Amino acid sequence: MSSQSPPYVEIAERKQAELAAAIPAQWRLPKNLIPEGMLSPAESITEGPKQYERVNVMDIPRTCGILTSKELDITENYDVRGLVSAITEGKLKSEEVIRGFCKRAAIAHQLTRCLTEPLFDRALRRAEELDYKLRQTGKPVGPLHGLPVSVKDTFNVKGIDSSIGLSALAFKPAQENAALVDLLQSLGAIVIAKTNVPQTLGTLDSCNHLFGRTLNPLNRQWTAGGSTGGEGALIAMRGSMVGFGTDIGGSIRVPAMCQGIYGFKPSNGRVPYGGQESGQLEGKGRMTLQPVAGPLARSVADLGAVMAEIVPRAELYGEDGIPGIWPAISIPNSLAPPRNFTIGILKTDGVVTPLPPITRILNEVAGHLRQTPGVEVVDIPLPNALPKCQGLAGRLMGVDDGSSMLDKIENMGESLIPWLQGRMKRGKALTIEQLARLQAQRAEIEKEMLKMWTLSSSNKTRRLDAIICPIAPHPVPQMDRYNAVGYTSSFVLLDYPAGTVPVRSFAESDLELGREMDAPVIGSWDKANRQLWNEQTVDRRVYLDSPLSVQVVTPKQHDYQLFQAMEIVDRAVQGKVGSPNAKL
Template structure:
């Protein structure tokens, strides 16, 4: 007697058929251009790392012949402000811009599985409406008129699923928009797609039963990161000008690191977060650890272009937002401090020792900054810093996990490979336990204030701090290790950003050389396995992006962007690359 398939299998098949039907035949890649392992989302889960060879698919959109020369120019030539100017001044129509990005997004999905909900038809209709508005009135609809953007699958869009990769939530379209979606649309931006996430939204490899595993376009053996992994892959492939994700443990910054782009996690209250599907108890974030929303982009200028428009208006769209300031581009550069800028270098969190390439890239950034006249100082590890990861982890799990697990089990889903053995039903914290945990958090926050003054005075001496995004390079699928380097700054509510520096080269591998620093604990031991030549071939890291994380104190979001831009220019000047435009 045949074994009956669990319900999720048929639901996933329906969802895949729906996704495929949204892509016109003329936008589909010929079979010989689709790398092996892309046709079966289910196989991408069960086979995982064994299925993929080292393949870089970044160039395929340029060479496949689906995009015209003009469409290639539209999707590759412009920064955000320049592209919006082309549309508002009539040199490009919003419809042709959106069509070019929709086509490129469709190609990206066939190569990486980055999309969940292609919104191509409604995006093109909206672009036509904006073109009509500009023709009738002579004025753009808003400051981001016609800008093609994408959002993580968790954001509600009216009439569209927010399944977050769970079959139990499929074919249940949202009734209203998320607050950020309303804000983006009011600015004139056009959402062309929603993007893939991990099962449970709680792992750093974007993999689920509905859509399969999102692959890193730079190398399919590397993780694309999570939980905003689909956005990272789409933005890296120029399938969207800017992507919007969320971050509670590193879910914006980690995918940015994995794909070599820029990710910006703002302070709480800067970007509207409401109106998302989480699969969790409603309101959990208000009593535990609160996630934030933010952008992923391909330049510091593009981060500023969208954050400037959002922050000035967010308090009118989200009940969770506060008034904010972000100066216009014409005055932004004049607001750099007149005094000498001081940037600290924090080389470790005291729990997990970074692997040699990570330490090297921090030292290189420090050298680049020093050559440009920036005051660079080493930041001693604060005694409170190693406590952050544990407190953040416990605050993420204040409930018993039943809400998410009930959804998963209701359709017979199995847990993704990385989650097996790690996720189980627990016991919710009592009010007393939660209060004690929040009291610990408050004490940590107070102790960490000293990091910005160096000598314990009440005068801030450090403008921004550079530290690792992770203690290892971009790892293979399902091997991402220590989340503490990113979750810490959600616990502290410090704005934090990821920015690329350079690619990992042969000399970074230090083949045959072992680490001699003492092992600090279980997390550190696990991290060493990503460098131990008995457990990994270090050559897998070749050509992977090496990135750094930049942080500033809470609510200093514009100052974070200033620091990012300054560091970016110093790095590009030091490496001989052209400076990024505002």
């Protein structure tokens, strides 16, 4: 390292060496299996998408020879409840399950840069402890006994850094666990790794100077999403059964969309949030827009399996947790449902017009649902208050002057990552009076939005159980090109639970080559979104095979209803209507 190098360079080199040393030599991929162009962490930030070929690395874990046939079976052929049952019934040992997932996480990291803190050694020790306790007592430690899980780097794990990609926070291990980590461990789950995030946690492309850029395993040209992008890549590659992230502008739902998995943003308080490193002024979230924690998984059932254990215990573990129940009622979909389930189709937020393939996928999902017994589908007009949400959410996120985060970045000589350049700068903190006015506007919007769910202003009978809308107004874009966050941030402002359900892949028929959009441009955000479809500014073929997903939303605190709605949508689009295991 040059004596003239900024301070972060030496720290990043140390941190990356530490990470590499945590991966055993026998778990390392031979160079010929790592696609060309796997740049160094530093280069991965500056070079961007132009250096990456269209490469899908999803099959490498099963073909590289590092995982045994039993480990492949463990990591590929179980859901959450099935895996826990296999362990508690003695068919599998916790140690062999955790070893298989740790090996697969190590492989995933070598292909995507998804990890920040591999916790493999301590995870294997904990697995051995669980195996011993099960042999001695005949009882599992908890309902998630032996389940391998991962967490976003923001969550504190005692004795481990929560550097969140900032060199200023590296080599400063946490003094205690986050509340969610304690809760997961009490349930018998084992945290095997922490995962990568973007610089500032404020972008939808996960890259930073400490760990580099997380790559999308489906196609290295596409963004992996953010800010829970490392979790998205790890879960997609089956390196963990369930991952936990946070969401203030879409940070759970967007990575799920980008990598074709399922994400669940609950209502505030359903999942303990405290005990995290944000790099921000401590307590800021209590005054402005409060982020929430939630899971990412490869099925709706797996989301439900972990939420069923977390929700009833949230109030006992987190100072921000609220009392809750998670019903365990299963009604075959082939039987008459207890009541009709009404789903509204909301096609736009009034700020950014969705690109044609996004509108098409909404229409397709609506068509599938109309063929589902017990489900009524209605098109709903744009609520007058919804277009106001994106701007207000943005103002509430930026109520301080930004100095807490920017000081950490600038003092270590770090530059802003590409997406933040020109977008982030020091501002002027709002006064108490200004903040109060914003919160008053929020209350008015919340009041107006209530009308969307009921029959009329005078009749307070619920009309809708859920709505379906876009997650983004565009398909999964290339790195650093994610555009509008209003479709996700608005539901944090409103504190509506919302989730991601993948539908299908982008096909040749979705390209509409030679046909441009003719709808009037609404504003600057809409204009920027058109650049992702205009054939003068993008080759639409970059979207081929990318996952197309929808967002499912329910009213405030109706989190179990969100799970139900996501399962209804998922079964409809996967052609599983009438399955005896479907729930309504």
